[in-house]
Amino acid sequence: MKFAIMGSGGVGGYFGARLAEAGEDVTFIARGEHLAAMQRQGLCVSSIKGDVTLTQVKATDDPASIGEVDCVIVAVKAWQVREAAESIRPIVGPDTLVLPLENGVEAADILAEVLGAAPVLDGLCGILAWREAPGRIRHAGVDPFIRFGECDNHSSTRTARLKVIFDKAHGISAEIPDDIRVAQWSKFLFICAMSGIGSISRAPIGVTRQLPETRALIQAMLEEIDQVARGHGVAFPLDAVTRAMQFIDAMPAESTSSMQRNIMAGEPSELESQNGAVVRLGQAIGVATPVHSLIYAALLPQELAARGEVPADE
Secondary structure, three states: EEEEEEEHHHHHHHHHHHHHHHHHHHHEEHHHHHHHHHHHHHHHEEEEOEEEEEEEEEEEEEEEHHHOOOEEOOOOHHHHHHHHHHHHHHEEEEEEEEEEEEOOOOOHHHHHHHHOOOOEEEEEEEEEEEEEEEOOOEEEEEEEOOOEEEOOOOOOOHHHHHHHHHHOOOEEEEEEEOEEEEEEHHHHHHHHHHHHHHHOOOOOHHHHHHOOHHHHHHHHHHHHHHHHHOOOOOOOOOOHHHHHHHHHOOOOOOOOOOOHHHHHOOOOOOOOOOOOHHHHHHHHHHOHHHHHHHHHHHHHHHHHHHHHOOOOOO
């Protein structure tokens, strides 16, 4: 199967490397030093599931040079999805699948707005991984999984075929859930709370889940997201919040979210797609989200500065 990996950082780099290791035809779309390193020396993944060293990889910064592919895995940051969708137009043919693996709950909708609904699946992944150097990915926690399906949850031959491919790859657990929306919001539930508490405290999850004060904030964030999800018709189980907290408690103590790492580095982050999305989606249905609103407001000045969009002083 011919894959293009749109965004080759921790997520795209890991899953793309595993697919290439399994013998699939994979092209990484990247830029800058990371692209240059992959073109020069391949891609190395240091992983708790076993290392991968690809001495030669296909890598480019020009999607149009690839030609049509069977599947595009979109693994850019959430705020980059619309731009990524425009970039991959030339490689999306009538039978191409487009699989988003972003944090947040809006990527598939954005892709469908640009590319049309037909090629777009809904999806999510779980992994603690990042680009530690050009051409090098570090996978340090979470057994990597991908969950995906048709946006309306109908069974299809094309998703079944894709699952067979993922199942052949080492270090990937693939699943087609009965309800992809519930699966996506279930991930959003814990990652958004983890991102919010880590970003305002600048501490890893092992610290914030132990301190009573910050644990109470995590609990409150989970409950707000749960209310927003149910208000939008997501069929969460009754114990969704409890399950999310159990997942947080099971994470390696040193774990941080990608949003937290971006914010601590003074870089643009997924604030708008995570805590900001909870606020927006809550407002749309009249559900109050005071904790997320406070976190969003507190982090917004730094976010705007990172994007060069600080309001002028009047």
